[in-house]
Amino acid sequence: MKILVPAKRVPDTDQKxxxxxxxxxxxxxxxxxxxxxxxAIALEEAIRIREDRVDAEIVAVSVGDLEYEEQLRTALxxxxxxxxxxxxxxxLDPWNTACVLKALVEQESPDLVLMGKQAVDGDxxxxxxxxxxxxxxxxxxxxxxxxxxxxxxxxxxETDAGIETVELPFPAVITVDLRLNEPRxxxxxxxxxxxxxxxxxxxxxxxxxxxxxxxHTVSVRSAKTARKRVMxxxxxxxxEKLRESxxxx
Amino acid sequence: MERGLLSAxxxxxxxxxxxxxxxxxxSQLIFYxxxxxxxxxxxxxxxxxxxxxxxxxxxxxxxxxxxxLGRKLGDILFQRRMINRSKINLAHRxxxxxxxxxxxxxxxxxxxxxxxxxxxxxxxxxxxHKGLYFALYEVTLDLFGLAMIVGCCVFxxxxxxxxxxxxRYPADWVxxxxxxxxxxxxxxxxxxxxxxxxxPLPGWSFVGYGIASLFQALDMSQSAATxxxxxxxxxxxxxxxxxxxxxPYTRLMHxxxxxxxxxxxxxxxxxxxxxxxxxxxxxxxxxxxxIDHFDRSRLIQLDACVSCGRCEDACPAFEAGKPLSPRTxxxxxxxxxxxxxxxxxxxxxxxxxxxxxxxxDIHGDTISAETLWSCTTCGACADxxxxxxTPLGMITxxxxxxxxxxxxxxxxxxxLQKTQRSGNPWGLPANDRFAWAADIEVPTVKDNPEFxxxxxxxxxxxxxxxxxxxxxxxxxxxxxxxxxxxxLGAEEKCTGESARRMGDEFLFQELAAANIDxxxxxxxxxxxxxxxxxxxxxxxxxxxxxxxxxxxHHSQLLDLLVETGRLPVSTxxxxxxxxxxxxxxLARANEVTEAPxxxxxxxxFEKDESRLTELPRNRRHTSCCxxxxxxMWFDDSPGNRSGxxxxxxxxxxxxxxxxxxxxxxMVMVSDGVAASTxxxxxxxxxxxxxxxxxxxxxxxxxxxxx
Numbered sequence: 001m002k003i004l005v006p007a008k009r010v011p012d013t014d015q016k017x018x019x020x021x022x023x024x025x026x027x028x029x030x031x032x033x034x035x036x037x038x039x040a041i042a043l044e045e046a047i048r049i050r051e052d053r054v055d056a057e058i059v060a061v062s063v064g065d066l067e068y069e070e071q072l073r074t075a076l077x078x079x080x081x082x083x084x085x086x087x088x089x090x091x092l093d094p095w096n097t098a099c100v101l102k103a104l105v106e107q108e109s110p111d112l113v114l115m116g117k118q119a120v121d122g123d124x125x126x127x128x129x130x131x132x133x134x135x136x137x138x139x140x141x142x143x144x145x146x147x148x149x150x151x152x153x154x155x156x157x158e159t160d161a162g163i164e165t166v167e168l169p170f171p172a173v174i175t176v177d178l179r180l181n182e183p184r185x186x187x188x189x190x191x192x193x194x195x196x197x198x199x200x201x202x203x204x205x206x207x208x209x210x211x212x213x214x215x216h217t218v219s220v221r222s223a224k225t226a227r228k229r230v231m232x233x234x235x236x237x238x239x240e241k242l243r244e245s246x247x248x249x
Numbered sequence: 250m251e252r253g254l255l256s257a258x259x260x261x262x263x264x265x266x267x268x269x270x271x272x273x274x275x276s277q278l279i280f281y282x283x284x285x286x287x288x289x290x291x292x293x294x295x296x297x298x299x300x301x302x303x304x305x306x307x308x309x310x311x312x313x314x315x316x317x318l319g320r321k322l323g324d325i326l327f328q329r330r331m332i333n334r335s336k337i338n339l340a341h342r343x344x345x346x347x348x349x350x351x352x353x354x355x356x357x358x359x360x361x362x363x364x365x366x367x368x369x370x371x372x373x374x375x376x377x378h379k380g381l382y383f384a385l386y387e388v389t390l391d392l393f394g395l396a397m398i399v400g401c402c403v404f405x406x407x408x409x410x411x412x413x414x415x416x417r418y419p420a421d422w423v424x425x426x427x428x429x430x431x432x433x434x435x436x437x438x439x440x441x442x443x444x445x446x447x448x449p450l451p452g453w454s455f456v457g458y459g460i461a462s463l464f465q466a467l468d469m470s471q472s473a474a475t476x477x478x479x480x481x482x483x484x485x486x487x488x489x490x491x492x493x494x495x496x497p498y499t500r501l502m503h504x505x506x507x508x509x510x511x512x513x514x515x516x517x518x519x520x521x522x523x524x525x526x527x528x529x530x531x532x533x534x535x536x537x538x539x540i541d542h543f544d545r546s547r548l549i550q551l552d553a554c555v556s557c558g559r560c561e562d563a564c565p566a567f568e569a570g571k572p573l574s575p576r577t578x579x580x581x582x583x584x585x586x587x588x589x590x591x592x593x594x595x596x597x598x599x600x601x602x603x604x605x606x607x608x609x610d611i612h613g614d615t616i617s618a619e620t621l622w623s624c625t626t627c628g629a630c631a632d633x634x635x636x637x638x639t640p641l642g643m644i645t646x647x648x649x650x651x652x653x654x655x656x657x658x659x660x661x662x663x664x665l666q667k668t669q670r671s672g673n674p675w676g677l678p679a680n681d682r683f684a685w686a687a688d689i690e691v692p693t694v695k696d697n698p699e700f701x702x703x704x705x706x707x708x709x710x711x712x713x714x715x716x717x718x719x720x721x722x723x724x725x726x727x728x729x730x731x732x733x734x735x736x737l738g739a740e741e742k743c744t745g746e747s748a749r750r751m752g753d754e755f756l757f758q759e760l761a762a763a764n765i766d767x768x769x770x771x772x773x774x775x776x777x778x779x780x781x782x783x784x785x786x787x788x789x790x791x792x793x794x795x796x797x798x799x800x801x802h803h804s805q806l807l808d809l810l811v812e813t814g815r816l817p818v819s820t821x822x823x824x825x826x827x828x829x830x831x832x833x834x835l836a837r838a839n840e841v842t843e844a845p846x847x848x849x850x851x852x853x854f855e856k857d858e859s860r861l862t863e864l865p866r867n868r869r870h871t872s873c874c875x876x877x878x879x880x881m882w883f884d885d886s887p888g889n890r891s892g893x894x895x896x897x898x899x900x901x902x903x904x905x906x907x908x909x910x911x912x913x914x915m916v917m918v919s920d921g922v923a924a925s926t927x928x929x930x931x932x933x934x935x936x937x938x939x940x941x942x943x944x945x946x947x948x949x950x951x952x953x954x955x
Binding site: 012014015016030032034077078079182183184185186187188189190192193 | 526529530533534535652653654655656657658659662663665666667670671676677678679680681753754755756759
């Protein structure tokens with residue numbers, strides 16, 4: 001079986017994000033970038049599936065410029081068998097990303113697309129759903145447990161009401177949630193070894209896709225986080241403060 | 250006895266005995282043939298072990314000084330590395346010295362016999378085995394034979410009533426019985442020889458003479474003694490030869506492997522072996538995943554281990570019930586070597602390229618990942634081992650493989666990832682590294698380019714609010730004492746110490762290279778740090794990458810400043826009991842134990858160190874807080890932390906204050922005390938914080954903040 005794992009390049013979540021002065025985006029000068037943590041969880045799950053079924057091949061894919069190779073390299077170091085980068089200098093919105101992924105799926109014909117439920121930069125939570133709809137494949141979102149059987153998938157989904165278990169035939173799209181697993185750490189020796197693995201480059205044109213913007217960023221502003229902190233000396237005082245704040249809202 | 254000595258002297262003035270007296274030429278020949286067979290068997294046994302050792306990679310040669318070699322030889326001859334278990338240490342010394350002297354004595358006899366024979370001398374006319382030499386020889390060998398028997402009996406008694414903490418092989422009983430019987434039959438043979446040969450002054454061989462007297466009291470005739478003597482002699486001889494033949498196949502092999510290991514210039518405590526990128530590219534692997542990936546010296550260590558369990562007793566992880574016993578790690582590896590080693594040897598013989606040999610993965614079945622991750626790298630196991638075995642080194646070797654293969658998960662893996670991205674294990678923004686000093690005056694390397702000391706703040710003090718107070722105290726003290734110092738501010742990165750000990754060698758090298766570049770840029774020569782892990786890394790890790798600095802721990806600098814009067818301590822005697830918890834990487838790895846004590850004594854007890862309360866395990870025998878070797882980043886539930894035993898020790902001391910001198914200890918001890926159900930409570934404070942309280946800082950401008 002073949003598993004396609006999209007891996008997006010996103011700013012390190014630990015860093016302080018600063019907005020550009022012209023509000024066109026965020027300052028990326030000194031920002032370290034990582035594989036979108038949800039995508040890393042998806043990749044880890046794909047590796048675990050492969051550990052159970054020796055015949056599985058994992059293809060990590062990314063849509064972006066040359067810098068995206070860093071994240072694909074990490075994905076290869078974690079255990080992906082090969083990687084494809086669709087060259088694209090613009091940042092695509094979820095619809096267009098899904099279009100590119102659809103074209104890739106048609107080219108690679110995987111049995112499963114395993115991806116993060118959302119990327120931590122845009123927090124859109126749309127690409128996976130768009131992709132499933134475009135392919136007309138079954139989908140399971142917010143997976144917290146995946147059981148890969150011979151001819152079907154059993155997926156526990158995290159919903160507001162609780163855990164829902166769904167059964168999917170192949171091929172399918174699954175988007176994963178935080179509690180699915182703990183991704184492995186790709187150390188430098190792993191990354192060096194991964195240098196021998198291939199990163200194929202494809203242009204949007206080769207895939208027959210054009211960026212038709214559905215979403216336009218007007219302006220980026222930082223959220224106001226003016227938290228009021230008060231030290232209290234007792235639990236009674238804390239209760240009193242909470243009561244007051246509830247009243248005032 | 251007096252009468253016997255005199256009467257014998259009158260019989261023959263030449264004080265000697267016939268070598269091989271009462272043993273026919275044929276018997277002598279058979280004996281020498283058997284001896285040759287025994288030596289051959291011994292040699293084959295040793296050779297087989299050596300072949301297995303050679304499976305290991307050749308270690309990078311280090312030249313040891315004559316002085317160091319002398320010290321090591323002394324360690325072996327006087328068995329200086331044996332500490333703690335006084336009774337068994339004495340027994341081992343008796344056995345060791347007894348056996349050693351008897352062995353040398355036997356070799357001397359052999360030399361005498363062969364030389365005399367070559368020179369064509371009569372059996373009754375020895376070359377040097379006579380006169381005063383003979384007298385001294387007899388009394389010495391009889392005395393040390395007793396030492397061997399007594400030592401052996403202590404071991405037998407212990408093994409007889411021991412609990413499961415003693416590892417048992419059936420061969421161990423054989424070895425002990427062999428020692429005992431060789432000793433006893435030696436005396437019996439000597440006693441019978443004294444009756445049979447009537448040599449002069451038999452009283453010098455006082456034990457044999459006693460036995461002879463006993464036999465004579467039982468009316469044994471000379472002719473009877475002659476017959477029994479030859480039987481006893483053969484019994485003794487065959488037993489001794491069998492012992493030699495069996496030597497390398499039993500745990501006695503520890504003496505050969507142990508001596509080799511101790512004489513070899515192993516890594517110091519706190520030191521790790523460097524792996525270069527070239528080596529990685531050449532071998533295509535990092536760390537150890539198969540037994541033949543170990544360094545040769547480590548394989549020798551496997552044979553040096555007698556499973557005495559001292560390391561287990563000293564291991565904080567074992568104490569806390571973690572799935573780690575350093576002894577079991579070594580013994581399991583040894584068993585594994587015995588099982589797979591010959592197979593690897595056979596395949597490598599066929600294959601031209603030695604790396605073609607099939608090697609079996611040691612991870613999983615032989616050594617579990619949980620075992621490897623339980624280690625705090627405190628070094629207690631390596632320090633306590635009388636034979637210089639370093640379970641710690643083996644563990645970090647194997648950790649490197651796990652990290653290289655991406656088999657580390659969860660919080661500790663995240664800490665490595667964060668260290669890689671942000672230069673600190675918390676993953677906090679690198680730009681915020683100097684935020685701790687926003688409200689105090691701290692000279693940076695740019696403010697004071699001519700600084701004498703670089704004050705290395707470290708990640709903990711840069712980001713952890715509790716440890717920030719330690720850095721503030723150090724800064725106040727250094728400024729008060731008018732020390733020329735500077736900090737790197739946001740240009741500092743994690744030393745990589747924790748990453749290296751977790752097995753991420755190249756993350757460490759990346760960070761170290763960056764720091765060394767920064768040091769070069771600001772012409773750093775002297776470094777002072779309040780973190781023993783950073784201190785150890787600068788002292789033992791960085792020189793491997795070309796970074797050589799004069800490095801001291803803040804307690805050492807503060808001690809010096811108090812000593813020279815630059816930090817005038819108020820003489821007011823403070824009340825309250827203070828204990829000091831030694832950090833492993835300061836006290837054990839770098840032997841700094843007294844400076845922090847003097848600082849506390851100066852601050853609290855009018856420089857009277859004896860008033861400082863000591864914990865049961867102190868100085869280099871300290872017990873780990875549980876935070877070293879990357880354990881800081883593992884999510885242990887409070888009841889399950891290595892170091893809980895240490896917390897109990899601290900609480901049981903009933904001290905008001907526990908002084909620490911390491912950020913990890915500060916965090917682990919504070920957390921441990923907070924989680925403890927004990928009624929006792931204790932304040933956890935760094936030595937610098939304790940000192941700063943006893944100094945009138947008002948004369949220092951700008952010190953009112955914080």
